[in-house]
Amino acid sequence: MNTAHSGGVTVGKIITYLFLTLLTVIFIGPLLFILMNSFKGRFFISDAPFAFPVGQYFAGVTNYVQGLAATGFFSAFGWSAFITVFSVIIIVFFAAMTAYYITRVKTWWTNLIYLVLVFSMVVPFQMVMFPTVKIADSLGLANPLGMILLYLGFGAGLSVFIFSGFIKGIPVDVEEAAMIDGCGPLRNYFLVVLPMLKPVTITVSILMTMWVWNDYLLPYLVIGLSTPYKTIPVVVQQLVGSHGSNDMGAMMAMLVLAIIPIVVFYLFSQKYIIEGVVAGAVKG
Structure with missing residues (x-):
């Protein structure tokens, strides 16, 4: 009995390790592919995409130099960082307060607000992108500050949903005790x-950061290509020419530079994602 049990556990562990190894290859493989091809000559990328960058394939840092010169990468990096940081701050600040209010104040219209925000999560962006661009142009939002407001609108649904699930698990007795001690509504909240919202706040911040930093469609539609406010995904896409003139080497190099900050950020913060999501799901 013990032998069979031990054998079963061993087989189960082997299957688990094999499955996790397969997932690792699936997720890390594309990143390694981009990194490997960023050091290869542009003509060898299409001829031998899976060959290692050695010998005649190796192009050194030529792709990085050409990509930086062709895209204005550092300017795009600055605007991407500005839009991402302030968008996340605004989303977290307002979503947390909204979630707290609609969770603690139970009326028909707070329930309606919650349902509308949750419904916004399932509406495809393609359904609203043309009205969004039209409204953004009419209100003069084709700039970094306008992008922050737009990201607040599109990110509020998921953020409020996650915050609400977490807040439901916070005992009301704690707030009532603070009110007895003289705390008003604002002091009670802040x-x-x-x-107590720190775990879920970190989770929402990570998710929103990864989304805003990597987003291409909204900046492209709203800001466009003719302004100095282009973000990293937009300038990288400019390396895609017409009639087969794509500079794949420079594109791969710029993708590596674009990926590095968000990968480093994720590696230092990944443990909080699972903690916050699980806490919100259980408490909700």
Whole structure:
């Protein structure tokens, strides 16, 4: 009995390790493919995409130099960082307060607000992108500050949903005790509730950061190519020419530079994603 049990556990572990190894290859493979091809000559990328960058294939840092010169990468990096940082701050600040209010104040219209925000999560962006661009042009939002407001609108649904699930698990007794001690609504929220939202706040911040940093379609549609406010995905796409004139080497190099900040950020923050999501799901 013990032998069979031990054998079963061993087989189960082997299957688990094999499955996790397969997932690792599936997720890390494309990143390694891009990194490998960023050091190869542009003509060898299509001829031998899976060959290692050695010998005649190796192009050194030529692709990086050409990509930086052709795209204005550092300017795009600055605008991407500006839009991402302030978008995430605004989303977290307003979504947390909204979620707290609609969770604690139970009326028909707070329930309606919650349902509308949740419904916005399932509406495809393609259904609203043309009205969004039209409204953005009419209101003068084709700039970094306008992009921050647009990201607030598109990111509010998921953020409020996650915050609400977490707040439902916070005992009301804690807030009532603070009110007895003299805390008003604002002090109660900022001094009592907000510190307890740290795990889910980090989770929402990570998810929103990865989304805003990598987003291509919204900046392309709203800001466009003729302004100095282009973000990294937009300038990388400019390397795609017509009639087969794509500079794949420079594109791969710029993709590596674009990926590095978000990968480093994720590696330092990944443990909080699972903690926050699981806490919100269980408490909700």
